[in-house]
Amino acid sequence: MNKKEVFEQVTDMEEKIGQLYQQLGDLKNYLAELLEENHRLAVENHHLRNRLESSTEQEEQKETGKSSTEVPVGEGYDNLARLYEEGFHICNVHFGSPRQDEDCLFCLLFLNKSK
Numbered sequence: 001m002n003k004k005e006v007f008e009q010v011t012d013m014e015e016k017i018g019q020l021y022q023q024l025g026d027l028k029n030y031l032a033e034l035l036e037e038n039h040r041l042a043v044e045n046h047h048l049r050n051r052l053e054s055s056t057e058q059e060e061q062k063e064t065g066k067s068s069t070e071v072p073v074g075e076g077y078d079n080l081a082r083l084y085e086e087g088f089h090i091c092n093v094h095f096g097s098p099r100q101d102e103d104c105l106f107c108l109l110f111l112n113k114s115k
């Protein structure tokens with residue numbers, strides 16, 4: 001192997017390492033996105049579980065008719081309206097998924113219906 005060949009090989013390796021480094025960076029960014037998404041979904045899930053729990057409790061209280069813990073009329077509606085304001089769907093089409101700052105016709109219909 002002459003000096004020129006060695007030099008060419010080193011240059012070739014350098015290029016490949018550069019590409020690998022680029023790929024590593026891309027994967028790292030992708031991983032960061034996944035972690036972020038995962039975190040966002042975990043928070044959302046937690047949030048929705050709390051909502052579900054509190055509305056289930058309210059339903060149970062309504063059914064057993066305990067006057068001491070009576071739920072004011074319209075609180076279920078307020079909860080849903082708040083959930084909608086916080087950016088989640090409350091319609092049965094997309095219930096619980098984020099709205100991404102757009103009004104949803106189904107949600108609005110649902111809100112008007114249950115008012």
Ligand SMILES: [Zn+2]
Binds near residue numbers: 090094095105107
């Ligand atoms: Zn909706």
